[in-house]
Amino acid sequence: MVAFRFRLAAITALLPASMVVALTCSPGETHTLPLIYLPDRAAQDAAHRFDGFGVSLRVTDIARHESALRELGLTHVRFEPGPSWAYINPPPGPAPSAAEIAAFVRANFDHDGPRSAELANAARILNRHAIQSILINYHVPFAWLSRDAERRLLPGGEERVAALWLATLDYLRDRLEFQPEYIEITNEPDGFWNGHIPPDRYYNTVRILRARLDHSGHARVGIVGPGISNLNQNELGFRWVRASDATSRAALAGWSFHAWDEAYRPISQPRFVHRSWQRLRAELNRVNQQPRRPVLLTEFATDITRFGNRSYYSNLSTALYTAVETEQYAARVLANALIHISNGVSVPVLWRLTDYPDDARSWGLISSTEAGSYRRPVYELLRRVRPAMPVGSQVVPRRYPARFSRPALLLRDENTLHLLTSNHADQPARQAIHFAGGHRITPNTRRCLRFRDLNASCTPGLQQSAPDRITVEIPARSVALLR
Numbered sequence: 001m002v003a004f005r006f007r008l009a010a011i012t013a014l015l016p017a018s019m020v021v022a023l024t025c026s027p028g029e030t031h032t033l034p035l036i037y038l039p040d041r042a043a044q045d046a047a048h049r050f051d052g053f054g055v056s057l058r059v060t061d062i063a064r065h066e067s068a069l070r071e072l073g074l075t076h077v078r079f080e081p082g083p084s085w086a087y088i089n090p091p092p093g094p095a096p097s098a099a100e101i102a103a104f105v106r107a108n109f110d111h112d113g114p115r116s117a118e119l120a121n122a123a124r125i126l127n128r129h130a131i132q133s134i135l136i137n138y139h140v141p142f143a144w145l146s147r148d149a150e151r152r153l154l155p156g157g158e159e160r161v162a163a164l165w166l167a168t169l170d171y172l173r174d175r176l177e178f179q180p181e182y183i184e185i186t187n188e189p190d191g192f193w194n195g196h197i198p199p200d201r202y203y204n205t206v207r208i209l210r211a212r213l214d215h216s217g218h219a220r221v222g223i224v225g226p227g228i229s230n231l232n233q234n235e236l237g238f239r240w241v242r243a244s245d246a247t248s249r250a251a252l253a254g255w256s257f258h259a260w261d262e263a264y265r266p267i268s269q270p271r272f273v274h275r276s277w278q279r280l281r282a283e284l285n286r287v288n289q290q291p292r293r294p295v296l297l298t299e300f301a302t303d304i305t306r307f308g309n310r311s312y313y314s315n316l317s318t319a320l321y322t323a324v325e326t327e328q329y330a331a332r333v334l335a336n337a338l339i340h341i342s343n344g345v346s347v348p349v350l351w352r353l354t355d356y357p358d359d360a361r362s363w364g365l366i367s368s369t370e371a372g373s374y375r376r377p378v379y380e381l382l383r384r385v386r387p388a389m390p391v392g393s394q395v396v397p398r399r400y401p402a403r404f405s406r407p408a409l410l411l412r413d414e415n416t417l418h419l420l421t422s423n424h425a426d427q428p429a430r431q432a433i434h435f436a437g438g439h440r441i442t443p444n445t446r447r448c449l450r451f452r453d454l455n456a457s458c459t460p461g462l463q464q465s466a467p468d469r470i471t472v473e474i475p476a477r478s479v480a481l482l483r
Helices: 041-046 059-064 066-071 098-108 115-128 157-176 199-214 233-242 246-251 270-276 278-287 327-342 377-388
Strands: 007-013 019-026 032-037 054-056 076-079 132-136 182-184 222-228 254-258 295-300 345-350 408-413 416-423 429-436 441-446 462-466 469-474 478-482
Touching: 054 295, 059 066, 059 076, 059 115, 076 295, 076 345, 098 157, 115 157, 132 295, 157 199, 199 222, 199 233, 199 246, 222 233, 222 295, 233 278, 270 278, 270 327, 295 327, 327 345, 327 377, 327 408, 327 416, 327 478, 377 416, 377 478, 416 429, 469 478
Parallel strands: 007 478, 054 076, 054 345, 076 132, 132 182, 182 222, 222 254, 254 295, 295 345
Antiparallel strands: 007 441, 019 032, 019 429, 408 416, 416 478, 429 469, 462 469
């Protein structure tokens, strides 16, 4: 296995006025990545906040892995609050009333275990650590779907889906004194695997549910959506945002997407992920007027199975050793996170915290309890880079070059800049950084982080050719963090 080395450098800067940060990479082709910060109102409106990482999990994970949530500094968790309503027998009928749906929820919330008690305990933990929750019902009840291969929501289903959510939130509030910050109405409504809801009917569901929530004491619960499966395959993200209207957008507290585009290109490079955002980002900029709604990436990791000259089993397989066990996988997940955040994402939600004995897939940052609950490389990498990504910092807007060079992210936290950039090439790269506008950049501390041994320390090369220009040597297959 090829060893990865991760290098950390640090500089500090005072930013009293506008500036442009230009990064030029070598050897090989020269690319320019302008990263722009302007303190005037227009630029602040164009920027967005980084609100921390989230993770998908099960309710029981919140208590079992409380220390991991704290150590990783996670700010959001995404989970299904009750049982999978589609698999309860007897199921809800094909056309139940709202009262019948509410009775169904009350009767079956603890259908497959002590969910009420577990969620009440989880809510106390989330409150203690100021972690926000995003609730999701993964499956639409089967009786509400067509019986053909498309599994489309039947006529009248919008009202039933809204009633199911209202009944669930009533139960959580009235029985458990718990109210989430966000809900995703359904999982990946573009597909047939959890129940297909076409865009026009999805946004109709959003409007109906928002009105019900506002009139039932749930005005503080935000709806994020549409939660579709990928960003750009068949222009999916662009088409779903374009299908929204002003009323449905006003009903959304934020946009949500999933980023599984790499499933269609499992040996692609990070530039493919960057390109996946281009048309969607342009459409979001067109419709996302004030008040600007945050973008939550409610599922992401990577589907890449080939790194360098070696291929690995997919995490979807039942193999004991899959891509998730490798250092290269961890580096690609981080690279994807930098790309997603720099393209407008405020909260990237990792899929997922742990593996489970009833699910052979191995996406977890932590292995299953049966396998020893060991921490995988992506867990350790996220733990080590987290201090360089302060929650609440401003993502500096950037201009996008015609040609992508490497994943890069610039954050501003008060008077400190945090620059993160990764190098996936097999040879070192020199990265020249220019802070235009006459600002003096004063390096004070420098250190390297080697991924093979996260406790090892070293000092990277750093040259300063002018008060506002520095050059950093980025080793092959590494990530550089500059402060």
